[in-house]
Amino acid sequence: MIVWRRFHLAGAAAFTYPSAGEPRVALLIPCFRETRRARYFADVESEEARRFDPEVLAGTAEQLRGLASRPNPPVVRNAVVVFTRQGEPGLAEYDRDLFWDIFGVPAFEQYLTRWSRLIATECDAHEGLHVCGPFARRTDWNLDRSPCACGDPRPRLLLRPGFSTPALDLCAQQP
Numbered sequence: 001m002i003v004w005r006r007f008h009l010a011g012a013a014a015f016t017y018p019s020a021g022e023p024r025v026a027l028l029i030p031c032f033r034e035t036r037r038a039r040y041f042a043d044v045e046s047e048e049a050r051r052f053d054p055e056v057l058a059g060t061a062e063q064l065r066g067l068a069s070r071p072n073p074p075v076v077r078n079a080v081v082v083f084t085r086q087g088e089p090g091l092a093e094y095d096r097d098l099f100w101d102i103f104g105v106p107a108f109e110q111y112l113t114r115w116s117r118l119i120a121t122e123c124d125a126h127e128g129l130h131v132c133g134p135f136a137r138r139t140d141w142n143l144d145r146s147p148c149a150c151g152d153p154r155p156r157l158l159l160r161p162g163f164s165t166p167a168l169d170l171c172a173q174q175p
C-alpha cells in the first residue's frame with residue numbers, strides 16, 4: 001500500500017491553472033500533485049481550507065453544483081475550474097450560468113485522462129479547449145488551428161454541441 005501511494009504521488013501531474021496569475025486553488029479531487037498554490041481539500045469548509053483561503057475551486061461539475069446549491073456557498077474570487085473525465089457529461093451552459101450566478105466568476109473546463117493528465121483546457125476566450133501535448137496530434141477530433149484571442153498557439157478542440165466524452169477514454173491508451 002505504501003509503495004502504491006509513493007508511485008501514485010510520484011506519477012501525479014501538477015494542476016495547471018487556465019488563466020493569468022497564480023491564485024490559491026482548492027482541488028476537490030485528490031489526483032494532482034499538491035503545490036504551495038494548489039492543495040487538495042476533502043471539505044472546502046474545513047478549518048484548514050478556510051486558512052488556505054482559496055481563490056479558485058477546481059472539481060467536477062457535480063461537486064461544484066453541490067457547493068453552489070448550499071444555503072451558504074463558499075466564496076470564490078477568481079474562477080471555478082471544472083474537470084471532465086471519460087464517462088462524465090461535462091459542463092453544460094446551465095452550469096456556467098449557475099456558477100456565474102452563485103459564485104460570480106467564470107468557469108473553465110478541463111478534460112483529463114482517467115489518471116488526471118490534462119488533455120485539453122479552456123482559456124479566457126471560452127471558444128473551445130486548447131489541446132495539450134501529444135493529444136494535439138489526434139486526427140479524429142475537430143481541431144481549430146486558427147489563432148485564438150488569448151494568444152495561445154495550441155489548437156482548440158471544438159466541443160459544442162456535444163463532444164463525446166467516451167472519446168477521452170482513448171487518450172489513456174493512444175495519446
Ligand SMILES: [Zn+2]
Pocket residue numbers: 123124125126130148149150151152
Ligand atoms: Zn485561447
